[in-house]
Amino acid sequence: MVDIVMKFGGTSVADAARIRASAELVASEAARGQSVAVVVSAMAGETDRLIALAEQFGGGLGEDETDTVLATGEQISAALMALALRERGLKARSFQAWQSAIFVDGPPGDARISGFLTEAVEASADAGVIPVFAGFQGIDTERRVRTLGRGGTDLSAVAIAAALNARCDIYTDVDGVYTTDPRIEPKARRIDAISHDEMLELAAQGAKVLQTRSAEMAKARNVPLRVLSSFAKPGEARGTSVLDAGGIAERRIVSGVAYTRDQARIILLGASDNPAIAAEIFGALADVNIGVDMIVQGRARDAGTVNIEFSVDRRELGRAMTVMEDAHGDAREIIHETDLAKVSVVGLGLNRRADVARILFRALGSKGIDVKVIATSEIRISALIANDAVEQAVRALHSAYGLDGEGG
Amino acid sequence: MVDIVMKFGGTSVADAARIRASAELVASEAARGQSVAVVVSAMAGETDRLIALAEQFGGGLGEDETDTVLATGEQISAALMALALRERGLKARSFQAWQSAIFVDGPPGDARISGFLTEAVEASADAGVIPVFAGFQGIDTERRVRTLGRGGTDLSAVAIAAALNARCDIYTDVDGVYTTDPRIEPKARRIDAISHDEMLELAAQGAKVLQTRSAEMAKARNVPLRVLSSFAKPGEARGTSVLDAGGIAERRIVSGVAYTRDQARIILLGASDNPAIAAEIFGALADVNIGVDMIVQGRARDAGTVNIEFSVDRRELGRAMTVMEDAHGDAREIIHETDLAKVSVVGLGLNRRADVARILFRALGSKGIDVKVIATSEIRISALIANDAVEQAVRALHSAYGLDGEGG
Incomplete structure (x- = not known):
């Protein structure tokens, strides 16, 4: 059983210091008795570097071998996160898509998650070994690696949380969802709680904090989300909860x-x-x-x-x-x-x-x-x-x- | 059926130009009607970079997650080689160890190949799609990625050639096996043909051109090898043939x-x-x-x-x-x-x-x-x-x- 799926984006695993800080957040949840799983993006900048490698040979996005190249970014950060968790005395292991049995269909570079056989991952979690997923990827029916498109690790995290019946905490470089872009309006305020419907509309209309497809899936599968900063100290991140409308105490006319x-x-x-x-x-x-x-x-x-x-x-x-x-x-x-x-x-x-x-x-x-x-x-x-x-x-x-x- | 397994080391896939030159050598064999498979190392320098990443978290050689990190080097170059072959109008696809069904046992960072279910790869070759293997890796009985130790891609290539009953051509940055190290003795000469026994002794006694374990396996499985330069133009590489002693016409007292x-x-x-x-x-x-x-x-x-x-x-x-x-x-x-x-x-x-x-x-x-x-x-x-x-x-x-x- 897994209580929380913790997702760390590229800036949250950008280098050794950031990976360690993120590992500390995981350790803090584990210390509170939560059974956690982790999903990571590639280190910031890595996906661009890998795309440039593939493009040298005409391998653009949407090409199967480009996906094979891109998937290594998350494979590396998942392994490094597992090592960082072990440094803190926790048990952890990385899961690539073929190991975690995450299946996709759809075209290379823009695949959709079609299935997730949770057995191996749940066995790991139940044995006290924190599963660390390489996000952004799955395997198709021909056992080829497919990626989910930009921001796809959010989608991985939400899909994994849905399958495991867990909450999904999206750790990123901002401390939540704001009423609008604070770079434009300094009076913008962090929203404590927002409904799935509103989150989906905000994402679809341009709010960058959560990928639209992830917001869609969170709504469809009714996955409770939190969006919060990996730069906060453990226990100090406030963030934004994304919930079923019924779960939101205070009603506002307008959210953002x-x-x-x-x-x-x-x-x-x-x-x-x-x-x-x-x-x-x-x-x-x-x-x-x-x-x-x-x-x-x-x-x-x-x-x-x-x-x-x-x-x-x-x-x-x-x-x-x-x-x-x-x-x-x-x-x-x-x-x-x-x-x-x-x-x-x-x-x-x-x-x-x-x-x-x-x-x-x-x-x-x-x-x-x-x-x-x-x-x-x-x-x-x-x-x-x-x-x-x-x-x-x-x-x-x-x-x-x-x-x-x-x-x- | 595969006739030749062509292995390209790190300097032969060091950058886009070198990958293209190596792809040209593959295309040249294919044009001569040979059914080929390709095995690649990581791009020169990449394995060191990846080890340094893992070492930041105490993940030294011999650690399972370090192997997961290291294996990405070959995964990337295999995909890039497949793209480079497609650029030349050939059909090709990459195979990671879990896709090519290469199994290993032994410790992380120093595993030994224990099995290779050739079915998927032979089906690919028979369909005219050149299989491009990520070398240096296999999966163990627990479906974890394991690497074979330094120079392990030679070992991958020889094991693959043995299983496919093919010749193994090791493309490297020198044009064959020499009577001694030419940096020390400028009179050193390239050896046209050498027995497996001699090759094994030379490798074991310090000749760097072929990894000792690969020479051992080539001898044990009687795999005909050629060691030749990927820097030569197609058809112009002479190289050294490593054969059964019976296959060597000219006998020398001393080889090197x-x-x-x-x-x-x-x-x-x-x-x-x-x-x-x-x-x-x-x-x-x-x-x-x-x-x-x-x-x-x-x-x-x-x-x-x-x-x-x-x-x-x-x-x-x-x-x-x-x-x-x-x-x-x-x-x-x-x-x-x-x-x-x-x-x-x-x-x-x-x-x-x-x-x-x-x-x-x-x-x-x-x-x-x-x-x-x-x-x-x-x-x-x-x-x-x-x-x-x-x-x-x-x-x-x-x-x-x-x-x-x-x-x-």
Whole structure:
């Protein structure tokens, strides 16, 4: 049985001193009688170094041998963490994916965890030997090594915690989830507790502290998470708990403000007002895996026609425009706009408030920030704005939704 | 079916350019219709870097987690070699020990290959996908990664070739086995063909080109070897063939001169002339794995007593003297001497010549080099001399045994 899966990211295992500090946190939980398992990322910078090695031979991300190279980063830090734990008198051993029986499917460089036979790991934990997992990897049905994509060690940790029915503590270089990016808004405050739904929205809308797929899996499998700093002394890290909404005592209207820069917008002018056309366009984009966001359809100048607009990641714009060459329905013209950003306000209470949109328009309007598109979900409201207005917008929304004040 | 196992050492995969050059050699054999498998070492310097990482946490050689760290070196170069072969339009894939099913037993850092289930690898080769093995490693019965000790990739290659019934080509940074070290004797010549017995003696007596355990296994399993340079252009490497004695057309009396520096000698003075005493001494040394060489027992000054002397590696002297504190029989005194070296002459024809010892004494004597101990085997004669006389001795013996001349 494992109580806590402790995940340490690249900066938490960056060198011998950091590995030892992280090992001390593990030892502290063990001393409190917790049965722990550990999941580690590669030492900071190592994954980039390894990608550069593979790229010398045209082995980019998404190549099976690149995955074999990349997986060594976590293999090394897992072994070093096991050694560091032994230095502290604990029993520990490393587990590579083929040893821990973590199975994946999906393409190299972007695999998804499909199974985890917990037997060997649980036997280790039950025997008092702390399992230390090489994160970010699994093996596929052909017994090849596959990696899970950037930030994949978070995903490993959450999946392992889900399978072991344990809590998952994500140790990182910040001390929790903040109401917004403190580099932009110094009044940003650490959130004590947040729901899985809100965490997922914040991650998906640009908060960097937790990878979106991990937040998704934590929500789907209802894994209690904590996000906390590995730079704090044992017992002193406060962090943020990510829980089922029912577990959160204090309800806030809004939990945080997230942002994503480098968005682009594509506008099809004067297409027939016919649902089949939108289906054709968005189907073609989905076929090549281009994520589409903030879709708006509005009546156009010419009777019986509409304008269809949507946003995509700036890096996908070229591919999206190529797709549009074929799949544009009968649009009269296709235009695009870059240098856009998206700011989002996330909170469980948003759906109970009638004036959320008004607050947003007022807050941005008072700063002279033009809202190009607005979109809402149950617990989120987002606005597409100019890239260079992001910082001002984040601060304005942080204040307008009452996040600046004390208490939360 | 695999015809040739091609092994590339650390300098042959040191960087992208060297990996590409080695891939070209593989492509050249493949183009000649040979079915090849490849075995690679870690990139030059990588194993030292990885050992230093593990040593930061007290993970020395012989530690299971150190092995896990070390094995990544070969894992990376195998994947890069597979990518480099694909760049040339060949099909290839890497195999880690758990994928190629190479099993070992023995301690971490010094394991021995105990089995190799060739099925997956042969299926790959038969499907035209060149198997590229991460050398130097295997998995034990508990599914932990174990390394084979320094130079272990040679051993991997020979074991793989033996199991696949293939020839083993060892590509390295010299163009074959030489009659002696060319840095000491510029007249040293490359040997075209040499027997397994001679190769084993040369390796055991200090020739660095092939690891002793690999030479042993090649002899035991009768694996035809070639030692050749990866720096030569495809088809231009001549190298040295290591064969069954029957396969060597031209017989020489002597094949080469090897040397080992840093020997030490221990002398027990005035022990009883009783075989039980020698048995006690050498038994105690064997119990702690100290290799003993050049044993001499001679009558001592006092009637009924003998002096027993033997040589050990200088690095083992401290441990050996500690053992001698308990296990010294009834010797009157134990003394030791350092700064010694061993020079050895190896040749299949030595046992047919009555005057080999005389030639050795004369050659060394003419240079004023004192022979402290002499020892012979069927195909070898060795002398213990002063460390600082090694170079002169090697040159004198190279000349005296007729190795300086043309042809050979």
